[in-house]
Amino acid sequence: MISLVIALLALATLLTIAYGTTRSWPHHDRTPPVTVVVCARDEEATLFDCLMALATQDYPHDHYRLILVDHLSQDATGEIMETFAENAPVPTRVIHISEEDPQLAGKVHALAVGLEHVETELVLLTDGDCIVPDSWIRAMVSYFEEDVVAVAGLVSVGLDGIPEDWIGRLQNVDHRYYLGMLTGLSGLRAPSGRRKRDRIPQPFRSLISRLRPAFCSGNNLGFRMSAYREVGGYRAIGNTFIEDYALLNRIVSRTRKHLAVVPDSAVRVFTTAQPDLRGLWRQKRRWATGTSIFNPLSAYLFIEVGMIRILLPWLVLFQPLPALAALALVAAADTIVIRNVSRLTGHRIYLRDILFHEIYQIALNHMLLLATITHWPVVWKGQKYR
Structure with missing residues (x-):
């Protein structure tokens, strides 16, 4: 029963996000x-x-x-x-x-x-360590409508195309997954999605309106300097390893304007992949410090991810069939989110890589939980921080 409840909660969330990835933000050419x-x-x-x-x-x-x-x-x-x-x-x-x-x-x-x-x-x-497309500036600027305070694009791993090694492919799927989640949450607030959202019953509509994205990848980001200065900039935020998350959370929480996460190939940035598991772990450990920044979205997703990636696998020992069925439902919903974003950016993601990513996510979340409990240090550019 517990497995079914978790699966249905996750499925409802992921399908809502998948719907959000189909909504688009308006944009007009401007210089x-x-x-x-x-x-x-x-x-x-x-x-x-x-x-x-x-x-x-x-x-x-x-x-x-x-x-x-x-x-x-x-x-x-x-x-x-x-x-x-x-x-x-x-x-x-x-x-x-x-x-x-x-x-x-x-x-x-x-x-x-x-x-x-x-x-x-x-x-x-x-x-x-990133390469931007020739139309990057023009495309990013085009999304700054009057009600948009920040714009974020997608990030692909591999400067020379999709990596062929397993760790590079894993990171490529991982980027698609997280940015697909952000694209979906952002799309729910896009003008093209607001009229459809009005048909949703009020309690759920209110929840969706609070779950707006307040974080993204800082290597493909644009924002208004007036909003940056209004919140005091990075100096007001202080020490942090997830500066993009901290800044946007601060900006978005103090304005009615939106963060537009756009799955547009014209604003897709290519970055280098972590060469090994050690580098990948250090990156994820650094990013995980973002859970210390509280907002309704991070709280909700933190709890849900904990149930899906940590609790659900252990329930397999006690409720094998329901728990495995629940994991399969979650994997199917994840696949929809990842493939929706990949289709928009023109990159094919293989099913085997998505399934491997599901196993990786379970292992990663267990490791991150242990790292948080034991205060595992953050390593960045060869320096340790606690």
């Missing part, structure tokens, strides 16, 4: 001034390709500028930035940070410094 901020630390292997992609955008070159932040790099990252700035076809400013700020750990320090030099209303963020 306002915009600034792109790239923070990098020891990214010499990928930085040049990232900067060249930003320099060859189909956006008017006199309507955007780049701010590059070299954060405590020990390699040639700073030199690459300086050389690029000297020859860039768009205005480019390089900022070097040589000392850590004790009040702002990690990347949040670099972002805070870089954003202090932004003079435009719209700002876009990506990372030095």
